[in-house]
Amino acid sequence: MSTLVIKESLFSRPAMIGIILCGIVLAALPIMNLLFPYGHALHISSYTIGLIGKFMCYAMAALALDLVWGYTGILSLGHGVFFALGGYMHGMYLMRAIGKDGVYQSHLPDFMVFLNWSEYPWYWWMTEHFWFAMLLVVLVPGALAFLFGYFAFRSRIKGVYFSIITQAMTFAFMLLFFRNDTGFGGNNGFTDFKRILGFSITAPETKAVLYLVTLAALLGALFLCRAIVTSKLGRVLQGVRDSESRLMFIGYNPLWFKLFVWTLSAVLCGIAGALYVPQVGIINPSEMSPANSIEMVIWTAVGGRGSLIGPIIGAFSVNGLKSWFTAAFPDLWLYALGLIFILVTLFMPQGILGVVQKLKKRSKEGDAA
Structure with a gap:
């Protein structure tokens, strides 16, 4: 059934045209922000650019x-830690790029001066270099995922037990990063960024470039995942999901396939977090909260899991609703989010994309009749 969804919703010619058109429209928004002055009918506000940029990071x-x-078939309730680690690795570079423009006018970040630190800890080594920080964005979430996944998958932990330990992992990291002595800013995290690659991080031109890089990364990740799931590797991964014991019986070792896709997923999440931080302007331990990881699951379920394009739709839909709901009814959002998940589980098990497919099928049957 999932293969049918892929072919019709993502890989058909009309769908590909739709993806291209959406990409063109999204790419045009920051250009309209720069070209047209405030008050012009075609002007797109900087707030909208930042909001959509954030949504694209969530979609990734x-x-x-x-x-x-x-x-x-591996349900993770801990992907928030990979997202946040990618953000922290980029945030270390951004904090170094502040230079002596902080409150205390020190070469150290303000939070280190406040805590009477005299030098950077060893794990901040080389983080003043952008290329090294980007390397950490990939390596740190990837290494954590590889080590965690290797021991978990080798022990054949799966199902709800795996979900629980991933949630425990992200909760443990959140508590660790809340500590002031870890060198990551404690509960305040990293903020007050000034520059990236020498350019003002608040300049509209810089924000437009960050937005376009995020769009390119999202599209690149989409087509990378498409190439994987439509290959022989993708068929093996779906075999792991549908019947792991049968896959082992015919000679495959699921450990390395699961470990590969788990690590790749963590790396993609880390890159999304790294793109998120300069656009939002802050990264703190709350990004590692179990609730954030659960929200990712809800985005995927609402859009339609096992379809690639569905989670992107779900991330935009749920976060768009969240932006409106938290402004109109700030105290009720979590109740609304829980209700959305229950309703989707009961009445839309294949998500928004599944509903669209059913409507298309009924329309075709009606035309045939």
Whole structure:
């Protein structure tokens, strides 16, 4: 059934045209922000650019989760830690790039001066270099995922037990990063960024470039995942999801397939987090909260897991609703989110994309009749 969804919703010619058109429209938004002055009918506000940029980062994280949950059957409730680690690795560079423009005018970040630190800890080594920070964005979430996944998958932990330990992992990291002595800013995290690659991080031109890089990364991740799930590797991953014991019986070792897709998913999540931080302007331990990881699961479920394009739709839909709901009814959002998940589980098990497919099928049957 999932293969049918892929072919019709993502890989058909009309769908590909739709993806291209959506990409063109999204790419045009920051250009309209720069070209047309405030008050012009075609002007797109900086707030809208930042909001959509943030949604694209969330969409990339949901896509990464769909790769392991929708196609491999591994439900993770800890992807928030990979997202946040990618953000922290980029945030270390951004904090170094502040230079002496902080409150205390020190070469150290303000939070280190406040805590009477005299030098950077060893794990901040080389983080003043952008290329090294980007390397950490990939390596740190990837290494954590590889080590965690290796021991978990080798022990054949699966199902709800795996979900629980992933949630425990992200909760443990959140508590660790809340500590002031870890060198990551404690509960305040990293903020007050000034520059990136020498350019003002608040300049409209810089924000437009960050937005376009995020769009390119999202599209690149989408087509990378498409190439994987439509290959022989993708069929093996779906075999792991549908019947792991049968796959072992015919000679495959699921450990390395699961470990590969789990690590790749973590890396994609880390890149999404790294793109998120300069656009939002802050990263703190709350991004590692179990609730954030659960929200990623909801985005994927609402859009339609096992479809690649569904999680992107779900991330935009749920976060768009969240932006409106938290402004209109700030105290009720969590109740609304829980209700959305229950309703989707009961009445839309294949998500928004599944509903669209059913409507298309009924329309075709009606035309044939």
